[in-house]
Amino acid sequence: RKEVEQDPGPFNVPEGATVAFNCTYSNSASQSFFWYRQDCRKEPKLLMSVYSSGNEDGRFTAQLNRASQYISLLIRDSKLSDSATYLCVVYNQGGKLIFGQGTELSVKP
Amino acid sequence: DTGVSQDPRHKITKRGQNVTFRCDPISEHNRLYWYRQTLGQGPEFLTYFQNEAQLEKSRLLSDRFSAERPKGSFSTLEIQRTEQGDSAMYLCASSLSGSSNEKLFFGSGTQLSVL
Numbered sequence: 001r002k003e004v005e006q007d008p009g010p011f012n013v014p015e016g017a018t019v020a021f022n023c024t025y026s027n028s029a030s031q032s033f034f035w036y037r038q039d040c041r042k043e044p045k046l047l048m049s050v051y052s053s054g055n056e057d058g059r060f061t062a063q064l065n066r067a068s069q070y071i072s073l074l075i076r077d078s079k080l081s082d083s084a085t086y087l088c089v090v091y092n093q094g095g096k097l098i099f100g101q102g103t104e105l106s107v108k109p
Numbered sequence: 110d111t112g113v114s115q116d117p118r119h120k121i122t123k124r125g126q127n128v129t130f131r132c133d134p135i136s137e138h139n140r141l142y143w144y145r146q147t148l149g150q151g152p153e154f155l156t157y158f159q160n161e162a163q164l165e166k167s168r169l170l171s172d173r174f175s176a177e178r179p180k181g182s183f184s185t186l187e188i189q190r191t192e193q194g195d196s197a198m199y200l201c202a203s204s205l206s207g208s209s210n211e212k213l214f215f216g217s218g219t220q221l222s223v224l
Contacts, residue, residue, distance in 0.1 A: 004151075036213075043200060043215035044152065087151050095140065095206060096165055097213060099151035 001026055003098045004090050010104035017078045021103045023071040023088030032091035033064055035073050037084045038102065044087055047073075078107045111135060113216035115201050121222045122191055129187045130219045134203030141184050142213065143176055144200040152200055158184060159206060191223045 006023045013019050025033075033050035048055065050062040050071055061074040071088055088100035114133045122128050134141050139160050144152035155174065156166040160181040173191075178184040188195055198218045204211040 006151075043217055044213075045215070046212050091211075094165065095159070095211075096154060096157065097142070098154060099144070101149075102151045 002101075003027060003092075004088055004100040006086075006088050006100035006103050008103070009085075010106055012106045012108060013078055014108055015078055015080060017107075018074065018076045019078055019105060020075075021073045021086055021088075021105075023073075023100055025069050025071070025088075025090045025098075027090070027092055028069060030069075030090045030092050033062075033071050034089040034091070034097075035060075035062060035071075036087040036089055036099070038087055039084050044099075047086070075105075078105075080107050080109065083107045113201060113203050113214050115199075115216035115219050117219055118217065119220045119222075121224065123224050124193060125190055127187065127189045128191060128221065129185055130199055130201075130221075131183060131185050132201030132203075132216060133183045134201070135214055136182075138203035138205050138214070139181070140204045140206045140211070141178055142202045142204075143184070143186050144202065146198045146200055146218075147196075155186075155199075188221075191221075193223050196221055196223045 004025050035047040036044040037047045038044040050064045054063045059076045063072045083106050085102040085104045087102045090098050116131045142157040143155040146152045156176050158178040173189045176186045200218045202213040202215045204213050
């Protein structure tokens with residue numbers, strides 16, 4: 001079993017749609033959680049951290065459920081510029097950051 | 110530009126040759142990571158350093174791979190006797206450790222093609 005697993009993609013949605021990505025992790029001792037965004041042929045960049053209480057940044061909402069070892073990312077009112085691959089990242093003991101395989105999002109006009 | 114820089118951007122080599130990549134992290138960052146990424150997959154952890162100490166190396170990494178960070182600044186990743194399966198994007202990232210909320214800053218990567 002992979003340490004971090006994400007919804008298989010791709011997700012193809014129209015502009016304005018709401019889309020949700022899910023991620024599960026296997027190590028119950030994992031300490032921190034993040035969502036990164038990766039544009040085609042570019043390096044990953046931090047989108048947002050994920051806090052236990054849930055957090056929101058504009059159209060983006062991240063949730064964490066430690067009991068179920070589950071993380072989610074919700075994007076509301078999708079824009080064409082949201083098209084990218086979204087990577088779930090888990091920080092384990094000792095400082096190792098593990099990436100999921102990514103979920104590709106394509107927002108169409 | 111004071112971001113993470115990697116050199117070269119592209120490397121084409123023949124099977125069996127050795128290659129070496131360099132990463133210059135953000136100057137005040139004490140942690141440096143190496144990842145490998147293939148098409149359609151997320152970055153796969155290879156190894157990481159805190160200052161000059163290599164703290165962990167992936168069990169998936171064969172003995173043909175070695176990384177150094179001799180003075181706690183730049184790092185090199187060497188692959189000996191390259192194989193076609195080594196073809197991938199090699200990404201370097203750095204961070205300032207101190208909490209579990211550290212943010213990774215990535216370089217643009219080195220694309221390796223083994224013929």
